Amino acid sequence: MSAPDAAGNDRTAAIAELVSGLVAELEPLHLRHNQAVWQANITGDPVHEQESARLEARIRGVYARREPFEMLQAAGAGGGARDPVLERQRQLLFNGFQANQIPPETIERIVHLEKQIESRFNNFRAQLDGARVADNAIRQALRDSNDLALRRRVWEASKQIGSEVEAELLELVRMRNAAARTLGFEDHYRMTLRLKDELEEAQLFAWLDEIERGTRPLYETYKRELDQRLSRRFSTAPEELRPWHYADPFFQEAPAPPVNLDPWFEGKPLEDLTRRFFGAIGFEIADLLQRADLYEKPGKCQHAFCLSLDRGDDIRVLCNLRSDEYWMGTMLHEFGHAVYDQNIDRTLPYLLREPAHILATEATAMLFGRLSKNGAWLTHYAGMPEREARAAAAASRRAVRDQLLVQARWTLVMCHFERALYRDPGQDLRRLWWELVERFQEVRAPDGRDAPDWAAKIHFSVAPVYYHDYLLGEAMASQLQRALLREAGGGGADAWERYVSSPEVGRFLRERLFRPGKSLAWPEAVRRAAGEALSPEAFLEELALRG
Numbered sequence: 001m002s003a004p005d006a007a008g009n010d011r012t013a014a015i016a017e018l019v020s021g022l023v024a025e026l027e028p029l030h031l032r033h034n035q036a037v038w039q040a041n042i043t044g045d046p047v048h049e050q051e052s053a054r055l056e057a058r059i060r061g062v063y064a065r066r067e068p069f070e071m072l073q074a075a076g077a078g079g080g081a082r083d084p085v086l087e088r089q090r091q092l093l094f095n096g097f098q099a100n101q102i103p104p105e106t107i108e109r110i111v112h113l114e115k116q117i118e119s120r121f122n123n124f125r126a127q128l129d130g131a132r133v134a135d136n137a138i139r140q141a142l143r144d145s146n147d148l149a150l151r152r153r154v155w156e157a158s159k160q161i162g163s164e165v166e167a168e169l170l171e172l173v174r175m176r177n178a179a180a181r182t183l184g185f186e187d188h189y190r191m192t193l194r195l196k197d198e199l200e201e202a203q204l205f206a207w208l209d210e211i212e213r214g215t216r217p218l219y220e221t222y223k224r225e226l227d228q229r230l231s232r233r234f235s236t237a238p239e240e241l242r243p244w245h246y247a248d249p250f251f252q253e254a255p256a257p258p259v260n261l262d263p264w265f266e267g268k269p270l271e272d273l274t275r276r277f278f279g280a281i282g283f284e285i286a287d288l289l290q291r292a293d294l295y296e297k298p299g300k301c302q303h304a305f306c307l308s309l310d311r312g313d314d315i316r317v318l319c320n321l322r323s324d325e326y327w328m329g330t331m332l333h334e335f336g337h338a339v340y341d342q343n344i345d346r347t348l349p350y351l352l353r354e355p356a357h358i359l360a361t362e363a364t365a366m367l368f369g370r371l372s373k374n375g376a377w378l379t380h381y382a383g384m385p386e387r388e389a390r391a392a393a394a395a396s397r398r399a400v401r402d403q404l405l406v407q408a409r410w411t412l413v414m415c416h417f418e419r420a421l422y423r424d425p426g427q428d429l430r431r432l433w434w435e436l437v438e439r440f441q442e443v444r445a446p447d448g449r450d451a452p453d454w455a456a457k458i459h460f461s462v463a464p465v466y467y468h469d470y471l472l473g474e475a476m477a478s479q480l481q482r483a484l485l486r487e488a489g490g491g492g493a494d495a496w497e498r499y500v501s502s503p504e505v506g507r508f509l510r511e512r513l514f515r516p517g518k519s520l521a522w523p524e525a526v527r528r529a530a531g532e533a534l535s536p537e538a539f540l541e542e543l544a545l546r547g
């Protein structure tokens, strides 16, 4: 009886030693890498970009080692570690090592190319009529201008970056694929889904198809009405509408909600609103605000993100704030990521001190990001009179719905395109892009357009095989929202009131989702938080404005 026990104990001890040795090496490298990434993004200085590329190559070099990989593999085959927390670390390390069992020169070339493309995006400013314009100015023109010729030039300018990166990006896709094939995977897309996301492509696309079918009739109605509005606004026949008639370069946002919410944010410090809200639901974010970099600067990344530097207190948010509803929603989104990181149990081992899954941290961010359009939230934090909020409630609920609907159809384009990109990077991708845009978004391609418009979307370059997690995140956000309205909101008439201001919300998220970090496999983490398995059902119900 004692022999298998002894073998199990020996194996467990060997795994523990291996894990602690690897963490001792990886943790300081991660920290320095994240510091360099942060500096590169707030300054655009190539020194930091080079440093982050160098450190990333070193980290991946650790994961490329053969000997620890074989030990992790053999230990798994022998039954793994007895302690589930240790076994989870072994599994995660094993996945990371497996993805990197490729020659160091290949890793170096891939990282170099990734950083080069990322830096092109960071330093890019579109050229419009001989001047350089920032993303915010492009967004503003597409939202506000009624000058159709200008709108078209602005939209075209927003696509210039595509031509600049297309060739390098395709080279990168081919290199990633070649590496994945040497490891026995069909392509980089399927490998990354399996090893990073612990997700099978067939399961992912079954959910996406369900979302496609569930949103199609709603979207067709929405889009018909929108096109009628736009055709009146621009005095253009609906069939003459082209991408530049919509409110942003990719039509990923629902344009012009019937109620304009921007005035509620004009001249207001969004930091204060953010602090008051998170404080009310039980999260102290003063130190997070202090570390954040929130305003536009030359050379700075024009997007928004949250990065935990040390899986401890040093969590940073980057934004480019203007006091409007768009940036309010973005602030709430990014600080949603930040409070997740902040509330992971610090006694967990380093490798598990991360969100359960990308989709889980996105779900949290989205849950909060939706609130900048929510009547109860606007009353509490943006000073909208209650009577007005009540009157606007149906319209603002509709605005959230429209946004989710538009985003869902846009995300289908991204997911289908990215899968196809890795399946066959040699196909006519320019044409495929517009076929998918016409199919899912029902936006007509510009006549005779032959340009790499797909490559202008930054995610293919800097966040590969990630976009689907936004949509799965929305699905989970709807599940969480339903559970929170029921449990923290009490399910009554004032459920939304309590939902936007009760510390119960913070307690629920902290205990049910944040604290366990990555110690649970994600399907289990979702079940524990939402009370059910991941499913698009709550999301589709919300889009149908039921419940």
Ligand SMILES: [Zn+2]
Binding pocket: 333, 337, 362, 365
């Ligand atoms: Zn996010």
